[in-house]
Amino acid sequence: MSHSQSNSAAVSVQVRGLRRSYNGQEVLKGLDFEVKPGEIFVIMGPSGSGKSVLLKHIIGLEIPDAGEILINDESIQSPGVMEKHRMAMVFQSGALLNSLTVGENVGLYLSEHQLLAPADIGRVVSEKLEVVGLKGTEDKMPNELSGGMKKRVAIARALVVEPQLILYDEPTSELDPLSAVVIGEEILKLKDRVHVTTIVVSHDRDLAFGVADRIAVINDGRIVSIGTPEEIKHISDPLIRKFLTADFKRPDSR
């Protein structure tokens, strides 16, 4: 495998028998799935079902009790594998560095690894901020931003990495419907432009069915079902039906 190849192409992700407990409580109860290179893979599931924990394992922040995660068929535990591929994660909370400005946050990857000259970093940063609809906010501090703006800055920060694998944890959870659509479109565009493998965790049914190549539904640390959006729509499993069609009903509706 040549270096340049491993550095530009989308990667495959395999999760095998992944288990993880916290304080004796099993959160991930044996997960198996595979994400193909260039695919947009959406993970849905109720709150507390272990979606964020799963993402943290995939990007190597947490170490599984059992099972393994392979990227391009290499375990992420083996030395050097994580460094070989460019990956990025958009945290549920945004996880911006509060002591840095928005611009410094977005440019952090480039400046810390000294990949570009400062002037070029500035250009890339404002370009990416424009993509997420936050042009001209470089000099703001994260605590001056709303929740949704933080999330979008976090997305810009991930885009700067030009990742081969990008993980989004609830990218639209704090956004109005319009910004949510913009982010959904951006997820699709990114895939076309740089051929990236995308894993999205989301409750947002519109986003999920709008962008997904395949959807996995997880509940209580297990995968309930995996399939294309069409397949998932037609599954008769009562839990999935409920999850996908849950609607708010007014008590006094006639």
Added chain:
Amino acid sequence: MVLLFWRTLLALPLAWRQREKVYDQLFEIGNASLLMVCILSFFIGGVIALQTGPVLVERGLTSAVGGLVGISIAKELAPVMMSILIAGRIGSAMAAEIGSMRVYQEIDALRTMNINPIHYLVLPRITAIALAVPLLVIFSILAGWLGGAAVSAANGRIDIAFQAFFQNLREIVGLREVANGVFKSFCFALVVGVVSCHQGLITIGGPRGIGRSVTKAVVNSIVLIVILDYALTRLLLK
């Protein structure tokens, strides 16, 4: 903790690349502490003179006052007291800052960007504190001597002129003694830096976890400083 120290040492060649962050930290430490260090040391020097001066003078040991105040400040009080002060002021801030970065997933975010938190957060802080504390201690020693001299001159029961005080001081305290104190403070600074950063990095839980880390950072630093002080004093006593 020893591991953290070792990893920081290994990363030391990268300190140059992080120099801007080291400057920031240095500025912060100096800004927060310099005035306080000088005022505190001035009064500590004064108190030592006040406590020992009359006793020595009554027994005709007038010429020993300068030396006694000088040596106790340079070798013991300035390094130990100032390091304890720094543990409270700077160590606590380091533990709180790194701890909150840990709790709010900022450190996780760094790791996903392949940025080593030790290089990015710990190295600049430990470098800065190891540079700043010895400098502060030099100020502290000078201020302490001044305080001792001022009190000795002003107090009627001691009544040693300014010049005579420093002359006596110089007979007993040489560059070696000062260097001894400054070296000790360098070691204490490393202790404060490593302990505080370590506590910050292992913070778990929410705001309460941060509070716990800060307390532990300060308490552990102080205990280690006092123990290490004994060990170093023993070692340097020849």
